[in-house]
Amino acid sequence: MKQQAIILNQALNFTGLLWRGKSGLVCAEYQECLNGGCSSARAHVTFTVVPDCNLTISANIFLEGYYLGGGMMSNCLNITGVSPNPFDADTIFVSAMDPNSPYAEVDRQPGILKTNGDVTVSFGPAVVANSSYYLKINHRNSVETWSAAPVLLTATTNYSFSSATSQAFLSNEAITFDALYAAIYSGDINQDGAVDGSDFLELDPKIQNGEGGYNIGDLNGDGSVDGSDFLLLDPNVQMGIGAAIP
Numbered sequence: 001m002k003q004q005a006i007i008l009n010q011a012l013n014f015t016g017l018l019w020r021g022k023s024g025l026v027c028a029e030y031q032e033c034l035n036g037g038c039s040s041a042r043a044h045v046t047f048t049v050v051p052d053c054n055l056t057i058s059a060n061i062f063l064e065g066y067y068l069g070g071g072m073m074s075n076c077l078n079i080t081g082v083s084p085n086p087f088d089a090d091t092i093f094v095s096a097m098d099p100n101s102p103y104a105e106v107d108r109q110p111g112i113l114k115t116n117g118d119v120t121v122s123f124g125p126a127v128v129a130n131s132s133y134y135l136k137i138n139h140r141n142s143v144e145t146w147s148a149a150p151v152l153l154t155a156t157t158n159y160s161f162s163s164a165t166s167q168a169f170l171s172n173e174a175i176t177f178d179a180l181y182a183a184i185y186s187g188d189i190n191q192d193g194a195v196d197g198s199d200f201l202e203l204d205p206k207i208q209n210g211e212g213g214y215n216i217g218d219l220n221g222d223g224s225v226d227g228s229d230f231l232l233l234d235p236n237v238q239m240g241i242g243a244a245i246p
Contacts, residue, residue: 054122055129055153057094060160062117063142064174065186065219065232066090073115076221080214089113090139090221096127097134099150103246106133113139117162117181127153134169134246135159141216143185144193144243145172172244186219187236194242195233203233 066073066089076090077083095108109121127133132150146169151159165171165182173182187195189202206217206225217225219232 054124055127056120056122056156057135057153058118058120058156058158059094059135059137060117060162061092061113061119061137062162062176062181062183063090063113063139063186063221064176064183065142065229066221067176067181067183069176069178071116071180073113073117074221075115076214076218076223077112079221079223080218082214083112085112087115089115092119093138094119094121095136095138096123096153097136097146099132099134101246103134105136123153129154137161137184138191139184140191141186141189141219143172143188143195143241144191144245145169145184146245168244169246170244185236185241187233187241188243189216189219189233194240195236196240196242197237199233200230200237203229 062071062073066076068074073089075086075088077088078086082088090113091110092113093108093110096106098104098106107123107127109123111119111121113119130152132152134150135147137145145161147159147161148167148169148171151157159167161167161173161184162181165173165175167173167182168184172185174185175181176183185195187199189199192198203217203219203225206215207227207230211217211225212223214223215225217229219229222228
């Protein structure tokens with residue numbers, strides 16, 4: 001029985017445009033397989049561009065330490081020279097988590113968090129459209145934060161962690177100092193799930209050494225590790241802030 005596999009190794013002489021859902025003719029290399037044997041050839045083949053399988057997640061997230069007021073955050077990536085974009089706050093990771101115990105991670109994607117709290121990522125094919133997943137947010141010196149409940153993911157999904165603390169699992173978020181938004185707690189420098197004395201032990205020598213730049217001890221994203229970062233850390237240590245997960 002003949003089985004044929006077309007492999008587009010190299011597209012030549014494009015005579016069509018790769019628009020989603022469109023078809024066209026392309027000169028491409030392919031393999032033709034018959035009874036377990038394959039031979040390479042080159043011919044004109046017809047292609048059809050299938051819809052993108054990735055799901056896009058647009059979220060709004062504020063980091064407690066980076067928050068400046070009025071719905072804006074420090075542009076840490078820019079002022080530390082990591083990014084030329086003045087609207088880049090920091091890199092975060094957005095994960096789609098299985099809604100059932102043990103809540104395994106299905107996909108994890110990085111995204112650039114903007115100073116207005118917006119971030120957009122696209123999950124791969126492991127995340128199935130029209131299914132529900134917890135959303136998990138990780139940032140280099142903030143507390144891991146999950147969505148309040150599994151979120152139904154479609155081709156494009158919007159979710160706000162900033163509109164209310166109830167958007168986070170067990171309402172585990174801070175209220176911004178201007179009382180306008182919810183924000184992910186800062187201070188988990190060693191990423192062990194708790195803001196405690198071990199984070200102070202990470203922070204203190206950085207303060208004493210006057211460290212700066214893109215530094216994990218920079219809790220307020222101003223490019224310096226100093227007493228202002230301790231003032232963010234200390235109350236969260238005193239309150240025993242930590243991750244709340246299903």
